[in-house]
Amino acid sequence: MDRERVDEQIWRPKMTVKTDPELLKLLRTGEGTEEGDKAREFFLALATCNTIVPILSETEDTTVRLIDYQGESPDEQALLYAAAAYGFMLIERTSGHIVVDVFGQKQRFDILGLHEFDSDRKRMSVIVGFPDKTVKVFVKGADSSMFGVADKMLNVDIVQSTKSHLHTFSTLGLRTLVIGMREMSNIEFEEWHSSYEKANTALFGRGSLLKAVAMNIENNISILGASGIEDKLQQGVPEAIESLRKAGIKVWLLTGDKQETAISIGFSSNLLTGEMTQIIINSHSKESCKKSLADALAITKLVAGKSPAAENSIAGADAVKSPLALIIDGTSLVYILETELEEELFEVATSCSVVLCCRVAPLQKAGIVVLIKSRTDDMTLAIGDGANDVSMIQKANVGIGISGREGRQAVMASDFAIGQFRFLVPLLLVHGHWNYQRMAYMILYNFYRNSIMVFVLFWYVLYTAFSLTTAISEWSSVLYSVIYTALPTIVVGILDKDLNRKTLLKYPQLYGSGQREERYNLKLFILTMMDSVWQSLAIFFIPYLAYRYSTVDGSSIGDLWTLAVVIMVNLHLGMDIFRWNWIVHAAIWGCIVATVICLIIIDALPILPGFWAIFHVMGTWVFWFCLFAILIAGMIPRFATKALTEFFIPNDIQIARELEKFGNINESLVSEVATRTLSIHQQQNRT
Numbered sequence: 001m002d003r004e005r006v007d008e009q010i011w012r013p014k015m016t017v018k019t020d021p022e023l024l025k026l027l028r029t030g031e032g033t034e035e036g037d038k039a040r041e042f043f044l045a046l047a048t049c050n051t052i053v054p055i056l057s058e059t060e061d062t063t064v065r066l067i068d069y070q071g072e073s074p075d076e077q078a079l080l081y082a083a084a085a086y087g088f089m090l091i092e093r094t095s096g097h098i099v100v101d102v103f104g105q106k107q108r109f110d111i112l113g114l115h116e117f118d119s120d121r122k123r124m125s126v127i128v129g130f131p132d133k134t135v136k137v138f139v140k141g142a143d144s145s146m147f148g149v150a151d152k153m154l155n156v157d158i159v160q161s162t163k164s165h166l167h168t169f170s171t172l173g174l175r176t177l178v179i180g181m182r183e184m185s186n187i188e189f190e191e192w193h194s195s196y197e198k199a200n201t202a203l204f205g206r207g208s209l210l211k212a213v214a215m216n217i218e219n220n221i222s223i224l225g226a227s228g229i230e231d232k233l234q235q236g237v238p239e240a241i242e243s244l245r246k247a248g249i250k251v252w253l254l255t256g257d258k259q260e261t262a263i264s265i266g267f268s269s270n271l272l273t274g275e276m277t278q279i280i281i282n283s284h285s286k287e288s289c290k291k292s293l294a295d296a297l298a299i300t301k302l303v304a305g306k307s308p309a310a311e312n313s314i315a316g317a318d319a320v321k322s323p324l325a326l327i328i329d330g331t332s333l334v335y336i337l338e339t340e341l342e343e344e345l346f347e348v349a350t351s352c353s354v355v356l357c358c359r360v361a362p363l364q365k366a367g368i369v370v371l372i373k374s375r376t377d378d379m380t381l382a383i384g385d386g387a388n389d390v391s392m393i394q395k396a397n398v399g400i401g402i403s404g405r406e407g408r409q410a411v412m413a414s415d416f417a418i419g420q421f422r423f424l425v426p427l428l429l430v431h432g433h434w435n436y437q438r439m440a441y442m443i444l445y446n447f448y449r450n451s452i453m454v455f456v457l458f459w460y461v462l463y464t465a466f467s468l469t470t471a472i473s474e475w476s477s478v479l480y481s482v483i484y485t486a487l488p489t490i491v492v493g494i495l496d497k498d499l500n501r502k503t504l505l506k507y508p509q510l511y512g513s514g515q516r517e518e519r520y521n522l523k524l525f526i527l528t529m530m531d532s533v534w535q536s537l538a539i540f541f542i543p544y545l546a547y548r549y550s551t552v553d554g555s556s557i558g559d560l561w562t563l564a565v566v567i568m569v570n571l572h573l574g575m576d577i578f579r580w581n582w583i584v585h586a587a588i589w590g591c592i593v594a595t596v597i598c599l600i601i602i603d604a605l606p607i608l609p610g611f612w613a614i615f616h617v618m619g620t621w622v623f624w625f626c627l628f629a630i631l632i633a634g635m636i637p638r639f640a641t642k643a644l645t646e647f648f649i650p651n652d653i654q655i656a657r658e659l660e661k662f663g664n665i666n667e668s669l670v671s672e673v674a675t676r677t678l679s680i681h682q683q684q685n686r687t
């Protein structure tokens with residue numbers, strides 16, 4: 001009874017695919033004819049040569065079960081859904097066999113061995129035992145690798161037409177695969193089996209042994225057909241690339257795909273544009289690589305106007321206007337990376353606005369990142385979604401993994417993980433920008449905050465015959481960093497934002513402020529230190545001069561110094577804060593109040609020196625006058641510099657802030673300034 005129910009069951013793939021009725025008819029009825037058998041073998045190869053696991057789930061109708069194909073390769077998933085639509089449905093996989101439903105008939109195939117896909121071989125194969133005891137090896141992989149192992153006796157027409165179909169597919173931007181097959185004789189199978197077992201159980205070098213076994217068996221393959229799969233660009237990729245470009249970031253595309261596919265994807269993602277001059281390097285020997293690079297270098301020089309020919313030649317004048325795109329393949333890179341040609345590649349690549357590397361192996365991707373990292377001070381960022389991107393993600397300064405359908409390896413190896421490519425834009429342009437400006441400011445501010453206190457102590461030492469006594473109580477020195485000034489630093493370091501998200505996304509050029517190191521540089525550091533010296537002088541000398549002839553003791557002036565330093569550093573911070581909210585208010589004013597309370601408590605303890613000092617001194621007008629004078633005198637240089645620069649030589653950020661505050665009065669101005677800055681600083685672009 002139960003058995004019957006199982007037999008009645010129908011499997012339905014989760015995704016439906018539009019089919020070609022003619023091909024379907026050939027597959028259904030053409031068994032026995034040469035064409036029909038070949039077509040059936042092709043789809044059988046699709047159904048067997050993969051690492052997909054079918055997951056069955058119940059539907060409302062108890063006789064229908066839904067099949068969901070799950071695996072690391074989205075290409076394989078797509079191919080299996082296609083095979084299922086054409087009547088070859090993989091319905092079960094165990095470690096030793098698979099079951100394929102062929103037009104309603106369940107067939108069981110033994111999986112005798114599987115040579116997994118790797119990015120060096122660029123193909124995979126399975127050894128399948130058929131019910132009639134024959135053994136076949138099915139192989140699928142990249143065209144470049146498959147035609148290398150194809151049967152040399154193969155019909156030339158078939159090879160040619162396959163190649164031309166592949167070309168058509170890839171120029172449309174489809175990801176292509178070639179599928180092939182070979183029958184194995186008994187002797188061959190036995191030989192393979194023993195070496196496979198040996199390699200599989202080896203303790204050392206298992207991977208390379210298995211690869212050698214695979215290479216041995218994957219030859220004399222007869223081509224069954226080719227596939228083209230659309231690898232849809234994620235939403236918002238062209239816009240994201242456009243924004244990154246405007247932000248002065250150089251975008252390079254490194255892919256394992258075929259050249260034509262890569263170029264087509266380059267165009268659809270806005271990376272390549274029609275007006276670009278393409279420099280293509282496809283070489284198969286070191287000599288030709290050298291020559292191609294020399295030619296490319298000549299073109300780049302011509303474009304940059306460095307060569308004398310450029311001034312006169314008409315072609316040169318034309319080329320000056322068009323940006324360059326370098327397109328280079330993995331085979332050429334084999335002869336270039338880690339050789340003396342690297343230098344030339346670097347020169348060519350850095351003079352091009354876009355670099356597109358296709359058919360590159362994972363280690364070559366990492367090699368390219370290292371090429372840039374080792375020769376420039378630029379920051380590199382690598383973003384990828386597949387296992388083949390792991391090594392470059394690890395090598396780059398910043399590695400980003402996209403968690404997608406290709407498994408989690410990229411995400412596990414990354415510094416940051418995002419869901420889609422387009423999120424890179426807010427990550428860099430918004431959060432990256434905010435983070436940079438906060439970190440840069442906080443570093444300067446913390447130098448300032450600590451040095452001003454030390455300078456005040458130092459001036460005191462000069463007037464006490466270097467006795468190393470101090471007027472500021474030890475408790476206050478300890479509490480200075482912990483209570484008096486800590487909280488505002490933390491709050492501002494976390495919450496402050498110079499511009500809002502919308503503005504930063506609208507004007508990607510604002511990202512340039514970080515690239516030009518506008519917020520943290522030697523000049524700013526020196527100015528900040530000079531400011532802290534000036535402020536400490538004001539803090540120290542105003543009370544010193546005021547109380548010089550009075551009988552007030554050191555502890556009382558010490559309390560004034562402490563309070564003045566704390567109010568000064570907090571006002572200084574307050575003057576630079578962009579976004580005031582209740583937390584910032586509470587932190588800044590709260591810290592000043594906390595300081596007063598702490599001073600009162602310290603001076604109320606009879607065991608400490610300076611007992612009751614603050615109560616005496618705070619009651620005099622000189623105290624308040626000094627405090628007021630210190631703040632005015634200390635702040636004047638900083639306030640004046642800030643006001644004058646913001647008024648006369650504002651930077652992009654200040655203009656954009658004005659724009660945010662006062663609407664779009666200056667809209668045209670900001671884009672003008674931002675673009676101008678971009679063009680001036682293009683030399684400093686970061687990769």
Ligand SMILES: Nc1ncnc2c1ncn2[C@@H]1O[C@H](COP(=O)(O)OP(=O)(O)OP(=O)(O)O)[C@@H](O)[C@H]1O
Binds near residue numbers: 076119141255
């Ligand atoms: N599971 C697979 N079985 C057989 N061949 C495959 C498989 N996956 C990929 N290939 C082939 O190997 C080539 C290189 O694959 P690789 O994973 O290195 O890069 P990619 O996926 O094409 O590109 P990207 O670098 O953009 O992820 C692919 O272009 C494809 O032709």
Ligand SMILES: [Mg+2]
Binds near residue numbers: 256406
């Ligand atoms: Mg991939």
